Amino acid sequence: MTTYWAPLLHIYQPPTQEIGILRRIDKECYKPLFSMIEECENAKFCLNINGVLVDMLYEFGLADTMELLKNLVSENKIEILGTGKFHPILPLIPKKEASHQIRMNEEINRREFGNIWERKGFFPPEMAISPSIIKIIRDFGYKWVVMSGIACPEDWAYDKIYMSPNGLQLFFRDDILSNKISFKNITAKEFVKTIKKIFLPKKDPKIKKDKEIDRYIITAMDGETFGYHIKKYEEKFLGRVLELINDEKSIRIVFISELANFFPIAEKKIIPRESSWSTTYKDIKAKVPYPLWKHPDNDVHKYYWKILKSLNNLFDLVNNLDLTENWEVENYYNTARYFYDRGIYSCPVWWANPRNGSWSPNLIYKGVELLIKAALNAQLALENAGEESGEGYFDSISYYHGLLLMELYITTRKNLKK
Numbered sequence: 001m002t003t004y005w006a007p008l009l010h011i012y013q014p015p016t017q018e019i020g021i022l023r024r025i026d027k028e029c030y031k032p033l034f035s036m037i038e039e040c041e042n043a044k045f046c047l048n049i050n051g052v053l054v055d056m057l058y059e060f061g062l063a064d065t066m067e068l069l070k071n072l073v074s075e076n077k078i079e080i081l082g083t084g085k086f087h088p089i090l091p092l093i094p095k096k097e098a099s100h101q102i103r104m105n106e107e108i109n110r111r112e113f114g115n116i117w118e119r120k121g122f123f124p125p126e127m128a129i130s131p132s133i134i135k136i137i138r139d140f141g142y143k144w145v146v147m148s149g150i151a152c153p154e155d156w157a158y159d160k161i162y163m164s165p166n167g168l169q170l171f172f173r174d175d176i177l178s179n180k181i182s183f184k185n186i187t188a189k190e191f192v193k194t195i196k197k198i199f200l201p202k203k204d205p206k207i208k209k210d211k212e213i214d215r216y217i218i219t220a221m222d223g224e225t226f227g228y229h230i231k232k233y234e235e236k237f238l239g240r241v242l243e244l245i246n247d248e249k250s251i252r253i254v255f256i257s258e259l260a261n262f263f264p265i266a267e268k269k270i271i272p273r274e275s276s277w278s279t280t281y282k283d284i285k286a287k288v289p290y291p292l293w294k295h296p297d298n299d300v301h302k303y304y305w306k307i308l309k310s311l312n313n314l315f316d317l318v319n320n321l322d323l324t325e326n327w328e329v330e331n332y333y334n335t336a337r338y339f340y341d342r343g344i345y346s347c348p349v350w351w352a353n354p355r356n357g358s359w360s361p362n363l364i365y366k367g368v369e370l371l372i373k374a375a376l377n378a379q380l381a382l383e384n385a386g387e388e389s390g391e392g393y394f395d396s397i398s399y400y401h402g403l404l405l406m407e408l409y410i411t412t413r414k415n416l417k418k
Contacts, residue, residue, distance in 0.1 A: 004214070009046070046146075083105050195251060274290075304368065311375050340370075
């Protein structure tokens with residue numbers, strides 16, 4: 001009877017992150033975390049690192065952290081997952097842009113990890129999932145995707161593996177245990193004791209011995225939890241858990257990719273619920289699957305997505321331009337693409353949730369500013385190509401930009417009065 005524990009860590013920083021903050025996170029979290037994993041012989045972690053963070057580590061002189069990570073991958077202690085490079089909420093952007101984000105991230109993975117990296121597992125940013133994203137992930141050739149437990153529409157899978165109709169293995173994190181770890185509501189000793197006994201059938205007094213059954217559990221959380229959000233937590237929790245598991249013959253640490261070697265595929269094919277790892281059952285019932293990024297009662301969200309809708313329409317026009325005839329057109333297009341790719345990261349709308357205590361007008365506007373720059377350059381590309389078809393979309397972007405700015409001011413003023 002064995003419990004298979006498949007831990008996953010997700011590390012990411014927005015493209016607008018300040019250099020000083022990134023250096024602090026690297027010093028307090030990334031380097032100590034990777035060093036701890038290097039020291040533990042039994043360590044095995046799936047890791048999602050968005051390509052934008054990889055680029056930033058090099059750009060800001062932190063290449064030694066990447067060398068640590070590469071060593072861990074070569075030692076088979078870390079398995080790198082696929083994702084979207086700039087951490088967009090994939091179900092909320094056009095399908096072609098979702099594919100573009102995944103493709104850009106794959107280029108980073110191949111550049112950094114070479115032939116070691118394969119399309120095995122996929123981590124959708126914020127675990128935001130939908131049927132259309134399931135299809136895209138499978139079409140790319142990935143074997144499995146990990147999601148929040150709330151996305152599971154059937155009985156919990158602890159001794160079997162669900163699959164989507166198109167053949168993608170579906171794995172669900174244990175939200176309760178993962179959140180207990182993230183918020184420091186469980187000790188290392190309590191965690192090991194919990195997973196050792198989890199999902200065991202209730203003891204039948206007529207049977208002297210419990211029924212033996214192998215089972216698995218997946219935990220997933222932000223890697224920055226360990227060392228940055230909670231000081232020395234990589235040692236006090238993760239390091240201690242790995243140490244305790246060394247003495248437990250009934251617990252085995254594996255990559256999520258390895259679970260298919262030990263558990264059968266369920267006969268029933270399922271379609272996961274649209275959701276994220278911040279979605280509640282109340283949100284599901286209200287049909288608001290991505291509440292922290294697109295909520296119908298949030299005016300900042302409303303204006304933001306109005307801007308993005310018009311910007312997407314603008315890009316549909318510029319994508320049809322002939323970039324070989326006019327250098328100015330090509331230059332403006334490439335500049336627009338640069339800002340758009342970065343501008344659709346998830347953070348701006350996440351910071352627009354004052355009811356949940358997440359409110360920062362400046363961090364919201366950092367992202368909006370990238371979208372406005374993308375819109376300006378896309379429109380200039382059209383103008384230089386002699387096209388006037390984008391003016392309506394550009395005017396719409398300008399209009400909702402003004403409304404969003406006013407909403408940032410009004411909401412901030414309300415918060416000050418509380």
